[in-house]
Amino acid sequence: MNKFRMGYLDEDESDIARFYDFIKKYDIYEFIDFKPKPSIEELIDEINSSNLDILVIDFQINEYVNINYNGVKVFDSIRNKRRNFPCIILTSFADDAISESFDTHIVYSKSIPFGSDTESKKLFEFKIRKSIEHYINELQRASSEFAELTSLNNLTLEQENRLIELDDFLESSLNNDVKLPKHLKNLQHVGNIKELVVRAEDILEKLDALYVPTEKK
Numbered sequence: 288m289n290k291f292r293m294g295y296l297d298e299d300e301s302d303i304a305r306f307y308d309f310i311k312k313y314d315i316y317e318f319i320d321f322k323p324k325p326s327i328e329e330l331i332d333e334i335n336s337s338n339l340d341i342l343v344i345d346f347q348i349n350e351y352v353n354i355n356y357n358g359v360k361v362f363d364s365i366r367n368k369r370r371n372f373p374c375i376i377l378t379s380f381a382d383d384a385i386s387e388s389f390d391t392h393i394v395y396s397k398s399i400p401f402g403s404d405t406e407s408k409k410l411f412e413f414k415i416r417k418s419i420e421h422y423i424n425e426l427q428r429a430s431s432e433f434a435e436l437t438s439l440n441n442l443t444l445e446q447e448n449r450l451i452e453l454d455d456f457l458e459s460s461l462n463n464d465v466k467l468p469k470h471l472k473n474l475q476h477v478g479n480i481k482e483l484v485v486r487a488e489d490i491l492e493k494l495d496a497l498y499v500p501t502e503k504k
Contacts (some may be wrong), residue, residue: 290317292418296330296361297345298323302397306343306377309400313412323348327356331364340419346378348392362393369423370411370459373418382472426460429453 297303303320309318319337324330334342342365347359362374393463400410415432433453436446 290315291340291416292317292319293415294319294321294334294337294339294342296323296334296342296348296358298348298350300346302338302345302401305401309408310412313416315416323352323354323356325354327360327364329408330361331368334361334365335368340423341373341375341415343375343377343415345397348353352446369461370420370456372460373415373422375415375418429456429460433457 344358377397436450
């Protein structure tokens with residue numbers, strides 16, 4: 288069975304081990320740990336090349352190492368490259384993390400996975416799993432609609448606009464760095480809507496590989 292690839296970023300070896308102890312009880316995750324690097328660019332490259340389904344980030348990754356970024360900056364960098372990619376920030380300093388993050392819903396206390404409250408742990412894992420499934424399902428729905436539209440020989444203006452919207456969404460979700468600006472995708476610029484099909488073949492190939500594991504009973 289394919290597993291969700293979960294990345295965990297922390298500078299503290301003991302916290303990495305503690306989070307692994309929490310998540311290993313669920314056999315639908317493959318655990319990949321990361322440590323801070325001297326430059327955030329180097330770290331983001333390593334994370335993006337790891338083909339993750341979710342990234343869990345320690346807020347104070349600069350507590351014991353001399354770097355000029357924290358977990359929120361990593362989150363911002365990831366989301367700038369991949370729209371809506373599932374991320375969670377863990378912290379012992381919730382007020383600081385929430386004040387720095389524009390998305391307060393992704394900040395959780397480390398006391399949840401590291402603590403002894405079984406029900407809180409179950410709910411936390413459930414939220415992790417559902418955030419991944421929602422993200423993948425959203426991409427798969429967009430991919431299916433995109434493939435359906437590109438199979439048509441003649442598109443209405445409404446269908447052409449929808450195809451461009453889907454192409455923009457899928458590109459933003461996979462790699463915003465190489466995304467073609469949306470205003471350049473209309474027909475007067477691309478000449479023929481089929482050019483969008485050729486340009487987006489790589490998107491469809493990547494999304495075809497997505498798979499949602501099912502939890503064993």
